[in-house]
Amino acid sequence: MKRGYQYRIYPNKEQRILLEQHFGSIRFVYNRSLFIKNTMYSKFKINVTEIDLNNNLTSLKEFHPWLKDLNSQSLQQANRNLLTGFKNFFEGNGDYPTRKSKRDNNFSFQVPQNYQINLTTSKIYLPKIGWIKIVLHRDFLDKEFIKNELVTKQVNGELILDQKLNKEFDILKTLTVSRTSAGRYHVSILINDHVPEPISVEFHETTTIGIDVGIKSFAILSSGEVIDNPRYLLKSLKKLKKLQRAVSKKQKGSKNRKKAILKLAKQHQLVANQRNDFQHKVSIKIISESQAICLEDLNVSGMIKNHKLAQAISDVGWSEFIRKLTYKAEWYGKTILRIGRFDVSSKLCNVCGYKKDDLTLKTREWECPSCKTFHDRDVNAAINIKNIALNNLNTVGTTERACGLTDISQRYEARSHWF
Numbered sequence: 001m002k003r004g005y006q007y008r009i010y011p012n013k014e015q016r017i018l019l020e021q022h023f024g025s026i027r028f029v030y031n032r033s034l035f036i037k038n039t040m041y042s043k044f045k046i047n048v049t050e051i052d053l054n055n056n057l058t059s060l061k062e063f064h065p066w067l068k069d070l071n072s073q074s075l076q077q078a079n080r081n082l083l084t085g086f087k088n089f090f091e092g093n094g095d096y097p098t099r100k101s102k103r104d105n106n107f108s109f110q111v112p113q114n115y116q117i118n119l120t121t122s123k124i125y126l127p128k129i130g131w132i133k134i135v136l137h138r139d140f141l142d143k144e145f146i147k148n149e150l151v152t153k154q155v156n157g158e159l160i161l162d163q164k165l166n167k168e169f170d171i172l173k174t175l176t177v178s179r180t181s182a183g184r185y186h187v188s189i190l191i192n193d194h195v196p197e198p199i200s201v202e203f204h205e206t207t208t209i210g211i212d213v214g215i216k217s218f219a220i221l222s223s224g225e226v227i228d229n230p231r232y233l234l235k236s237l238k239k240l241k242k243l244q245r246a247v248s249k250k251q252k253g254s255k256n257r258k259k260a261i262l263k264l265a266k267q268h269q270l271v272a273n274q275r276n277d278f279q280h281k282v283s284i285k286i287i288s289e290s291q292a293i294c295l296e297d298l299n300v301s302g303m304i305k306n307h308k309l310a311q312a313i314s315d316v317g318w319s320e321f322i323r324k325l326t327y328k329a330e331w332y333g334k335t336i337l338r339i340g341r342f343d344v345s346s347k348l349c350n351v352c353g354y355k356k357d358d359l360t361l362k363t364r365e366w367e368c369p370s371c372k373t374f375h376d377r378d379v380n381a382a383i384n385i386k387n388i389a390l391n392n393l394n395t396v397g398t399t400e401r402a403c404g405l406t407d408i409s410q411r412y413e414a415r416s417h418w419f
């Protein structure tokens, strides 16, 4: 199984400059390749491949010599990521790739190989950047795992884990370097421990749970359980908004504005940590209590752009929660069942199937005109999500076909009509 392990790194001043240079250049290459791919297709109907884009790097370096200072594997990885984005889009698993910008916090790049970790002095070597201080905590780098699974080397009595020496074992995979808005740097190392994925746990109607996204609450389960955002997180979010306002009031370029921005970035970090912690706890709880989990496939990014619920939804960090839930399900052999992105789940009566077409977002509770069942809007939706998911599984197989959405364009359209 593949897992990512994240560690904080402390680059010195020169290394920070080099890292920033990498962040910017990787974005540059990515955007350039995106432009080439779009133009070649729209003008000449030519499908540009990864090899084409990598070949183009040579001439790109001639025009922009500063690109030569960068790890070329990281540049190639930017092309690979772009093409993966296209592949995902055409398979219906993501949005159409767009330009990356500084403003969207795109500060990261990947190092596919040739990194080293000094286990004695806690430093990590990145090609073209050098040795950076790293904080290594337990988990994958535990002594037993390294002794049993990996090859190390001794240099001046120091123990070094060299990715190159371990290449053939296919355990140490891609490393990602990133920076948060608060100015913290991390590396995340993808490890394939080759432990086979657990055999799927069988599930039945009684051990399956449906989850609905909450607006007022974080999530609502088909069992009727409501999971609220913790108070401390709400408090921190409130403070975050206050600090955001404070920044916008300060004069541009002023010292006070700089101070306010730093305060804001720190608060962002705090909120991110608290939210992470909360999401880990909730996902562990849900995974341990059920054998299968049913979700509605929401287009969160589309919702954020289009709807006034934007703030509420980005605050709860739903898509990140789903990501945590999904990989934890994989770890424990649990099943995730997704249903299509369409809005019938809240409008159907889960008892008799009556469809209440005039149900507005404001209506929190309603009585079914047909069978007179009284519904809590969200619990009813969660039950429907569960029923639809189980029903799809029993009938057609894939949810898309069950919804009558046979091709990508239809699916795409359905997503944009979520509300």
Ligand SMILES: [Zn+2]
Residues within 6 Å of the ligand: 349, 350, 351, 352, 353, 354, 368, 369, 370, 371, 372, 373
């Ligand atoms: Zn009914």
